[in-house]
Amino acid sequence: MNTELDQQAPAAISLRGLGKRYGQKIAVNGISLDVPAGSFYGLVGPNGAGKTTALSMATGMLRPDAGQAFVHGVDVWKDTRQAKKLLGVLADGVRLFDRLSGRQLVTYSGLLRGMDAAMVAQRTDDLLRVLDLEEAGGKLVVDYSAGMTKKIALATALIHSPRVLVLDEPFEAVDPVSAANIRDILADYVHHGGTVVVSSHVMDLVQRMCSHVAIISDGNLLAAGTVDEVRGEGSLEDTFVEMVGGRAEGGGLSWLHTS
Amino acid sequence: MVAHLLRLKLALLRNGFRRSPWQLVGVILGGLYGLGLAVMLFVAMFFLGDQPAEFITTVLVLAVSLVTLGWAIIPVLVSGVDLTLDPSRFTSFTIPPRELVVGLLLSGFIGVPGMVTLLLFAGQGLAWRADPGLAVLGLVCGVLAALFVLALSRLTVTAATALTSNRRFREVGTIILFVPLIMLGPIIQTAMQGIEHGLSWLPRVATVLGWTPLGSFAAVPGDAAAGAWGTAALRLLLSLAYLAVTVWAWQVSLMRALETPREQSGGTRDVAGLGTFRFFPATPWGAVAARCLTYWFKDPRYAMSIIMVPLIPIFIWFMFGRDGDFTAMLFIAPIIAVLMAFSISADVSYDNTAFSLHVLTGVRGIDDRLGRVAACAVFTVPTVLIAAIVPAVLMGELSMLPSILGLSLGALGAGWAVSSIASARYTYAVPLPGDNPMKTPPGAGARMALTQLATFGTTAALVLPEIVLHIVFLVTGQELYAWLVLFTGVVLGAGLLLLGLRIGGRWFDSRAPELMQATVLNR
Numbered sequence: 061m062n063t064e065l066d067q068q069a070p071a072a073i074s075l076r077g078l079g080k081r082y083g084q085k086i087a088v089n090g091i092s093l094d095v096p097a098g099s100f101y102g103l104v105g106p107n108g109a110g111k112t113t114a115l116s117m118a119t120g121m122l123r124p125d126a127g128q129a130f131v132h133g134v135d136v137w138k139d140t141r142q143a144k145k146l147l148g149v150l151a152d153g154v155r156l157f158d159r160l161s162g163r164q165l166v167t168y169s170g171l172l173r174g175m176d177a178a179m180v181a182q183r184t185d186d187l188l189r190v191l192d193l194e195e196a197g198g199k200l201v202v203d204y205s206a207g208m209t210k211k212i213a214l215a216t217a218l219i220h221s222p223r224v225l226v227l228d229e230p231f232e233a234v235d236p237v238s239a240a241n242i243r244d245i246l247a248d249y250v251h252h253g254g255t256v257v258v259s260s261h262v263m264d265l266v267q268r269m270c271s272h273v274a275i276i277s278d279g280n281l282l283a284a285g286t287v288d289e290v291r292g293e294g295s296l297e298d299t300f301v302e303m304v305g306g307r308a309e310g311g312g313l314s315w316l317h318t319s
Numbered sequence: 320m321v322a323h324l325l326r327l328k329l330a331l332l333r334n335g336f337r338r339s340p341w342q343l344v345g346v347i348l349g350g351l352y353g354l355g356l357a358v359m360l361f362v363a364m365f366f367l368g369d370q371p372a373e374f375i376t377t378v379l380v381l382a383v384s385l386v387t388l389g390w391a392i393i394p395v396l397v398s399g400v401d402l403t404l405d406p407s408r409f410t411s412f413t414i415p416p417r418e419l420v421v422g423l424l425l426s427g428f429i430g431v432p433g434m435v436t437l438l439l440f441a442g443q444g445l446a447w448r449a450d451p452g453l454a455v456l457g458l459v460c461g462v463l464a465a466l467f468v469l470a471l472s473r474l475t476v477t478a479a480t481a482l483t484s485n486r487r488f489r490e491v492g493t494i495i496l497f498v499p500l501i502m503l504g505p506i507i508q509t510a511m512q513g514i515e516h517g518l519s520w521l522p523r524v525a526t527v528l529g530w531t532p533l534g535s536f537a538a539v540p541g542d543a544a545a546g547a548w549g550t551a552a553l554r555l556l557l558s559l560a561y562l563a564v565t566v567w568a569w570q571v572s573l574m575r576a577l578e579t580p581r582e583q584s585g586g587t588r589d590v591a592g593l594g595t596f597r598f599f600p601a602t603p604w605g606a607v608a609a610r611c612l613t614y615w616f617k618d619p620r621y622a623m624s625i626i627m628v629p630l631i632p633i634f635i636w637f638m639f640g641r642d643g644d645f646t647a648m649l650f651i652a653p654i655i656a657v658l659m660a661f662s663i664s665a666d667v668s669y670d671n672t673a674f675s676l677h678v679l680t681g682v683r684g685i686d687d688r689l690g691r692v693a694a695c696a697v698f699t700v701p702t703v704l705i706a707a708i709v710p711a712v713l714m715g716e717l718s719m720l721p722s723i724l725g726l727s728l729g730a731l732g733a734g735w736a737v738s739s740i741a742s743a744r745y746t747y748a749v750p751l752p753g754d755n756p757m758k759t760p761p762g763a764g765a766r767m768a769l770t771q772l773a774t775f776g777t778t779a780a781l782v783l784p785e786i787v788l789h790i791v792f793l794v795t796g797q798e799l800y801a802w803l804v805l806f807t808g809v810v811l812g813a814g815l816l817l818l819g820l821r822i823g824g825r826w827f828d829s830r831a832p833e834l835m836q837a838t839v840l841n842r
Contacts, residue, residue: 121678123832144681151679154672154839157610159617161590168596168606172680177601198589200617216676 070133072097072224072255073118077127080113087113089279090127095224095257095272097132100250102266102287103259104296105276106304111259112152112228114276119149119226131224145173148222150213152229152259158202162193162212165201169216180219187215190245192238206233214242224255231265243269263297277304320414324422328429346431353435357442364445375446376541377525383443383464383537384528386436390472409577420570427469440465447540457540460555464536467562471532474569477576529554532561599693603682607690611666612697620669624662628702631655632710645710649719652707652727657778659699660734664774666691668746671838678835684827688739688820695735703727722792722801725808726785732812733781736819737774743826745770746837781815 073095080088088110095101105111116122118129120136120143129136136143157165166187170180188197191211196204201212210233217225225246231239246256247269260266266273267287273296274284282303283290291299301307332346367375409419427433444458529538535558542551595612599605615621632651639647667674677687707727711720747770785808792800827834 119679120681121675121832121835141681141683144679147679149679151675154675157614157670157673157676159614160610161594163592164590164594164596164610164613167593168610169676169680171596171601171606172603172677172682174603180601198591200590217679 070097070130071095072099072132073226073257074130075114075118075127076129078114078117078124078129079126080110080117080122080124086279088117088124091276091279091281092127093274093281093284095255097255098250098253099255099272100246100270101255101257102270102273103257103276104261104263104266104273104300105259106261106306109276110279111276113279115149115226115228115257115259116151119147119151120144121149121151145220146223148217148220148225150210150217150225150227150230152232156201156209156213156216158204158209159200161198161200162204162208162215163188163197165212166215166219170219173220175220183219183221184215187218190241191215192241207235207238210234211238211242222254225249225257227256227258229260230258231260231262263295263300267291267296275300275303320418321422321425324419325426325429328426332429349431353431357435357438360439361442361445364442365448367446368448372541372544373522376529376538376544377522379443379446379537380525380529380534380541381521383440384531384533386439387464387468387471387533390436390468391475394472394476416570416574420566420573424466424469424473424566427473428465433465433469436468437462437465440468443537443540447544450544453540453544456543460536460539460558463558463562467532467536467558467565470562470565470569474565474572477569477572530557532558532565535561603686604690604693607677607682607687608693608697609690611663611691611694614669615694615698618669621662624659625698627658628655631658632706645714648710648714649716649723650726651710652703652723653730655706656699656703656727656730657734657775659695659702660731660738661771661774661778662738663691663695663735664738664741664771665747666738666742667834667838668742672835674838675835678831684743684824684831685820686824687827688743688823691742692735692739692816692820696731699731703731718798718801720801721798721805722789725801725804725806726782726789727808728805729785729808729812730778730782732808732814732816734778736815736823737778737781739816739819739823740826741770741774743823743830743834746834781811784811 071094073093075091075093077090077092078088079086079090091110091114103111103115113122117124118131118136120140123137131143131146134143134146157168160168163184166184167180170183171177188194191214193208193211193215196208201209204212210230214227214230217227227246230242234242246258250256250271258266258270270287272285273287273290275282275290283299287296290296294302367378370378414422428437440461441458443461444454447453447457525534525538528534529541535554539551539555539558542548542554594609596606596609598612599609615625631654632648635647635651635654636645639645670677704724704727707723708720711717711723785804788800788804788807792798792804
């Protein structure tokens with residue numbers, strides 16, 4: 061075992077050789093990664109790099125073929141229910157129970173976790189207010205806009221006051237004002253000891269918002285550490301493009317030049 | 320451009336096969352079925368050729384009218400003209416409207432239903448084989464009629480879509496339209512009786528239909544056969560006008576729909592407070608039950624099952640009650656029990672990826688299973704009790720009541736047990752949330768049929784004790800056995816249900832992530 065790591069305070073999330081393959085294609089190639097408690101961790105990578113697969117395995121949604129995942133020292137795949145209590149997850153590309161109203165959906169998420177009714181009601185009110193969804197609370201989620209849907213999904217992930225938040229593409233389709241509000245909530249959450257992991261492919265956002273970053277490409281972990289360590293002298297975007305490669309060299313679209 | 324569109328349709332079809340072999344199987348089975356139908360009807364039309372011309376005309380006009388009507392109505396109900404080539408996908412290309420319309424229209428022939436219709440309609444020539452000239456006329460009119468049919472079905476679907484941009488309206492509409500479709504059996508049966516009693520009015524109906532868009536093309540050769548060339552020419556002209564107007568109207572409505580894409584509006588009233596959540600305990604299973612109950616009434620895919628319930632007695636009345644013997648009405652309750660218990664067997668498939676919330680919250684399997692059964696029980700138990708008691712009382716068959724109740728409750732318990740286990744293990748592609756409940760996802764057929772057959776079979780096997788006791792009761796006429804059925808039904812049903820919840824719960828606990836991934840595949 062890796063004694064050096066174990067002696068430190070247990071990381072919020074640690075992945076050990078986490079791997080998954082679909083037929084011939086290796087989606088995640090044995091990733092080991094530590095997300096320090098209290099960090100705001102960005103997970104970046106091109107489309108199809110394995111971000112969502114890795115996060116799904118770390119949060120108990122997809123059983124890994126190899127390796128382990130721990131949340132504050134709790135093995136996600138051995139002590140699943142305990143690990144899920146510590147986790148709040150906003151999954152990307154899944155539906156919601158959208159025939160419920162926003163208020164019902166958040167309540168549902170609380171009650172499913174076995175919380176008592178009064179606390180669920182109190183926190184649902186708070187969440188709807190902070191996320192600016194008070195008026196829409198009675199509307200069916202199916203009639204929400206894309207941004208509102210993201211926000212209500214975030215509320216379902218927050219209601220049980222998790223110690224670690226894992227957000228897959230939280231800012232997609234969210235308007236700038238709501239995005240700023242969400243960032244404030246997350247920053248406050250981290251400030252008070254929570255840990256946030258976000259996946260994104262907006263480098264700027266990650267550089268501004270996150271304390272740490274990991275770069276994944278083709279199922280491999282290319283770099284991990286504080287944002288400053290990873291980006292060095294350049295911007296995160298430059299570092300990312302350099303590591304991942306795939307920039308088209310020369311030979312632009314000359315016929316597209318209209319002048 | 321037209322050729323482009325046709326090639327695109329073929330390519331899409333081919334790629335669909337590559338993605339799912341089941342879809343290929345489905346198309347092949349459909350194709351064989353269509354081919355069989357076509358051959359049978361070809362033979363029928365061949366022998367029809369020996370009949371007098373008036374008779375041929377009557378039969379062909381009626382048949383063509385019926386098929387045309389079917390093409391106009393069924394795609395609206397099933398909301399599926401095949402949208403492999405969804406017109407709205409072409410908005411961003413500058414395709415001349417006329418070419419788009421012609422291309423889309425002709426692409427309708429690529430596919431089993433379109434091809435079979437074309438073959439059959441063209442086959443009308445066979446019925447007129449006595450005179451080669453007439454046969455050619457019949458063939459030409461048939462092809463034109465097939466074209467008209469496709470255009471008409473496109474028009475009705477486009478028009479209906481424009482009417483129903485409101486989600487609530489659309490959902491309610493689909494369900495209401497679904498009723499006559501279910502009742503099609505009884506309706507046709509009644510109509511058949513009418514035909515047996517007096518065929519005399521049919522030729523008159525055919526004469527009228529021959530002037531309407533439904534059957535005008537099919538009536539043209541009849542005029543020619545009668546030597547009324549003037550009428551024939553007039554009718555052909557009229558038919559072509561119908562065709563032109565239909566294509567034009569479709570083009571107009573299509574272009575309007577493309578230029579101003581319909582606005583999705585909800586139009587539901589707000590939910591005050593927590594809705595159904597107030598009626599259940601604030602526990603995980605209570606929450607699941609409340610959520611499911613909401614879905615029973617708000618999701619058309621579930622609401623459809625509820626609509627079925629009042630239709631079952633009507634259906635049985637028509638099927639079995641014609642000779643004045645209404646004994647079958649006593650068995651409404653067990654039938655409803657089986658169907659309703661079965662209806663939650665695809666619950667996780669219906670949740671689709673929203674099921675991820677159950678996985679992420681780590682809800683215990685037993686709570687998930689129990690909640691789903693509880694929601695179903697809320698309205699199923701009273702319904703089954705009423706369905707058992709009312710017919711027995713009305714028919715004065717009170718001695719049957721204990722036995723019927725026993726059968727119903729036993730079937731409910733066994734059915735829920737099987738459903739609880741099945742939905743924790745098997746998912747299959749069902750209509751997606753928000754989709755038309757009548758739409759069958761491509762390639763779902765085989766797997767769905769297999770799962771459903773297994774669930775029904777297992778349920779039947781588990782209710783066997785009650786069924787045997789019931790038969791003993793019927794044979795011996797001793798009331799003791801009726802009460803034994805009731806006793807067995809309650810005890811065995813409850814026992815099986817508990818067992819089913821336990822096993823389903825345990826499977827759920829160990830396989831929740833796999834279940835979740837299966838719903839992702841069905842997306």
